[in-house]
Amino acid sequence: MAEETVDSDIGDERRRVLVTTEKPYTGIAHLKHENGKAIGTGFLVKHGGRIFLVTAAHCLWDRSKGAFRAKIHISLGRDGEYHPFGTIRKKAVDFEVPREYKETRGRKSDYGIIRLDMEKHKLNKCCAFDLEPRTDEYIKSQDLYMSGYPGIPKEQKDGVPGWPTGTQWKIKLTTVTVNKQSLQYRDATTPGNSGSPVYEMKDGRYVAHGIHTNGIDENHTSNKAVRIDADALMKLVKSTSHGTRPQDSPPQQDGNAPNDNHSEPEKFSWFQYLWNMVTSLLYIPLKIVTLLSQSAAPVWKSIVAFFSA
Template sequence: MGDEMSSRYDRDICSDSPKLEVAAIQRMKVSEGEVGELLISEHVCSSDKLIVRGRQDAALVSKTAFGQSLLVPGHDRRSRVLDTSFDPWRKICALEITSKDGDSCIGTGWIAGPRLIITAGHCVFNDVYNGWMKSIDIIPGRDGESEPFGRYRSESFCSMERWTAAGDENYDIGAIILSEDLDSRLGWFSFGSYPESHLTAQMVNISGYPICVVGEEQMHHSNRICAVTDHKLYYDVDTEGGQSGSPIWLYPNGSNTPVVVGVHSNGAGRSLNANSGVRITSLLADKIAEWRSRQ
């Protein structure tokens, strides 16, 4: 969605019951994904070199300014993903969003089940656009004008009541429910909640469809998590409007399985020197699993 929303997100808002939430998130909980059926053996995926794994105390490359709208001219560290038909890039979707008033927006989502796309809450419900969106077109693995897995349209959306009723940024997460299964070659991401000790200084990947390329080219950057709160992740990763809803994923314990641990939502303001996303807590992991089970 547009950068005009970022001014609303200048702080981390505490839960009404932080003790209960903290107790819940200390337990690891992971829902398994699906690799998909697409097998490409002709060549190695060149975009694999963009991926980072493991932990690191220092940022890969520090920068002088942060925020969704604060990319420093000449210092954009993102790279275009050139092999979007490969895993996990094909599980990341460009979103073409139409509001009830007919306004057009862009966003990003990631596949979490056969009929489930997860995105930011403000991509499906937004007071600026009079509440729930009218429709969203989902284009998995979009690569410019190429749509290798076709596109899907949905008018069925879900979010958290704390987002739709109160605009609580800690619950800025949304779901797009499809009426038919996605292409079986795509598969879907694993996702899960991890205790803070597992997330601090963890190297993470964020890839999505920013406004700078009109939401048509997938852009990736990776770096470490700077800070973790009960509900948010903060990271030194370049993002931009349109990337709201992008998956924040890591590779636990040196595995080759990407696990989504957060949903990118906004810049965090200059004072925090970071961008931020909604942390998948135990509560949100259960909610995503519930959305996944809907047919």
């Protein structure tokens, strides 16, 4: 992943998602290479009676090698070191991107899918985005949001998107323009946001309209998302639907990122098991304390100022 730079000239309004176990954040995943290096973001989609993970094609296809990445680790709703739904390990046999992207690497075909199994991968507690074909005018009239996993920023301090590592950040987009192939906006994004959903909230559901693919550079004046074509995605899904494969591996419910050895289950010491249990039990209370302390901060400042006068 490249060094973090903010792709926007209108400021960075992204905010950290404090509770990733709520909708729609449970359906948004941090993607990591088997060597531990961050790749980007993905999100669950349900359509045509199927459920699968959508991301940018360049998160799956290694352009330097002209082949799929060998293995990817998927952590839905990740919040730093907390992995509420474990980690799913997937191999290249379950990845698919358009042939056009493999041949030309064109931005309009920069999308792909990872095949998942609802029961095997225990996805029933995770939010899955809906797909609904809509007109340009309809999409432009809606409040659109994006949420994903920015990479580690150059300035590593609280409040900077991407820090702590593996945290999810959201934003309400403000400058969206729409055409047949893409959604464009000048709101801030950074490397790691690739594959993030651009979506609307509708009647308690979350409908994805775009897949974030690239930021502002010498060739692009706006950040951009590929506009979702449900039929095109379903073609990719069907091309990988060959039944359960021996390469699949179930989620690791230990709450930690897996190691690089996929031939055997990861082994943990008694101390690691105890630590994982304690951190999982304390997660919600600590979040509540954090929220209360943030809301109480102005009050304490006023008290301190009064007695200091």
